[in-house]
Amino acid sequence: MGHMPAEPINPPPRLLMGPGPINADPRVLRAMSAQLVGQYDPAMTAYMNETMELYRGVFRTSNEATLLVDGTSRAGIEAALVSLLEPGDIVLVPIFGRFGHLLREIAERAQADVRVIEREWGTVFTPGEIEAAIIEHKPKVLAVVHGDTSTTVAQPLDELGAICQRHGVLLYSDTTASLAGNTFETDEWGLDVVTAGLQKCLGGPSGSAPITMSPAAVEVINSRKSIEAGIRSEGDAVSAHPIRSNYFDLSQILDYWGPKRLNHHTEATSMLYGARECARLLVKEGIPNAVERHRLHGGAMVAGLDAMGFRLFGDQSVRMNNVVGVYIPDGIDGDAARAAMLNDFGIEIGTSFGPLHGKVWRIGVMGYNTRRDAVLTTLATLEQVLRAGGVPITAGSGVGAAVDFYG
């Protein structure tokens, strides 16, 4: 118990142009500053219902079972996997980056029988490769990351729903890094469960995980339902093979968000206010417009980086709109240059994990930071830092190319 004279929160101003978290939209922070209401206040349950409807718009689905898991994006992933998978169930995880490894890890801890196929970071699978693995492993669930921020590329999913349906497999995808910045169609593509987070293209802070579940997924999940002992009535469900977590028991969380309003956790009201505002702004803009916004500003960033001489990382044909990987130029100390960006200009760009660490920077253009001024300022300051590090760059090349891209 020290004697620290802690001061009120007063963070330095930062322009966050890494792979996320990024700056929250000020409108989202304002929504979160609203005072609380009770858990079952009619105003609160109305906000919960509106949040469900708004996220149907964001996920592009008519799934009734669309709600928030109270935790960061990986809380949503774990809720999906532990609610779908029983010990011994076979799950197939195509791994093409760090977050594929995370899906594997979470499924292993749920004691599922995890089968993986792996690809080099920066590449993705063909639908045929995935179908072949489904035929070989006969999984109950195919669990696949959409956009893996660790590699900047997104696995095309548009053909996987039909493949899964053909083989009687449930399709789960983690869209934390990609949703609202890249085309994603839950219903049209045949996804069964989709999870996300707020801290990337949705323009909010980390801490709430939107999720949507198809009727088929809900049936599997509800078959494991056990009503909590402390609030159980006679005749209430008690499963012989319950979900191995209370906090992530989606059957209970569904009863809390549904008409029964059966108490589970105490909803994280401020995070719900924020999550609702993220979705409200996106639905108002129109999801296709939001995707186009990310394509435009992400494209301008790539044009600028390319003109400055950066070599791009990964298969560019499947790169997400909202993040690009670039090889760190020879002779540049990646961490020192990132520190100079932060200390001299207040701008954060991202490092990388695993095999890319020390070799690749990741630069994000997403959510509130999909702005011309954010893109141009990042390029202008990066030019200064690289030149100071001895990299020969034509003055103004990055900004000029981005301006040209905007046209």
Next chain:
Amino acid sequence: MGHMPAEPINPPPRLLMGPGPINADPRVLRAMSAQLVGQYDPAMTAYMNETMELYRGVFRTSNEATLLVDGTSRAGIEAALVSLLEPGDIVLVPIFGRFGHLLREIAERAQADVRVIEREWGTVFTPGEIEAAIIEHKPKVLAVVHGDTSTTVAQPLDELGAICQRHGVLLYSDTTASLAGNTFETDEWGLDVVTAGLQKCLGGPSGSAPITMSPAAVEVINSRKSIEAGIRSEGDAVSAHPIRSNYFDLSQILDYWGPKRLNHHTEATSMLYGARECARLLVKEGIPNAVERHRLHGGAMVAGLDAMGFRLFGDQSVRMNNVVGVYIPDGIDGDAARAAMLNDFGIEIGTSFGPLHGKVWRIGVMGYNTRRDAVLTTLATLEQVLRAGGVPITAGSGVGAAVDFYG
């Protein structure tokens, strides 16, 4: 995909005098409205370190391992139990209300061998009863709720640490409802793991779960450590009996909050800002002063309710300072009267769970609402509602008795 014209968040003004959540301190909401910084920004890691130190002050401990779990209070409970308990481990849960049932449920889902002792709601156990059960069941962990909001009473814990130490048992307690409103001494009482939430006496919104762990608890938890596959280096820990959750793996969360800064989830920055401010205000006030504040205003509320003729629920000698249960007067429809309080006066009081539902209201005086005006307004309006329902009450009796209590 409907066509709802969703409006910005604009909740009705409410005075929340139920068992929680209660109104957040406006200073906490202001802290949460601050803009984000990057996950490894020196400003962010400094805030994380300060938050750890501040919660050592709140928990009254010198435990290095003091941090936040990103979720509601039950996320903290589940993190504690799944990180401590392996399948088959014996855990003893004394149950005296709904949240004891929750500890049992969470431990059962973790496949622990759960032994329970039960008491009637509104009462608590003697230390001797708990020691006898420890001797009978020989648990690895004693998991006990401190204050169970469902019954308003708190299990005295001051003798349990010594008992547990004598029998080689780890002592875990959930203090969501009680912390900072009632005396609680992690180190002096010999607690090994303690969890909490923000939405009661801490004066914040639900969504972040402070936790502290003794060196003995950390040793047990770290013996199960496995570094996440996607960021594992050669020689890194891989356990043969890993924690059965990734999100709640406290050994990984410790590495994220510790000097290694090993990536786990993306910290919920806005919730951290809020949690830090809750603790900062309390540490500045002094924890004993905060407890006294709850005793004073909670006592005034009880004096007022008593003078109005309410019969109090539960063993008053062990009632929490911050919440009181009262029997709903004969002839009053509990839910209709609560609705009148909300609709006519904007004041929320609480209903009850399980055996107390329909019989007992719970009225809270905690956190930001430990105020003379909040207490007196609640008593004044409750008088109106009861009189309208036909209950004979001496005009001004409740407010008068509370004013007298304040002296």
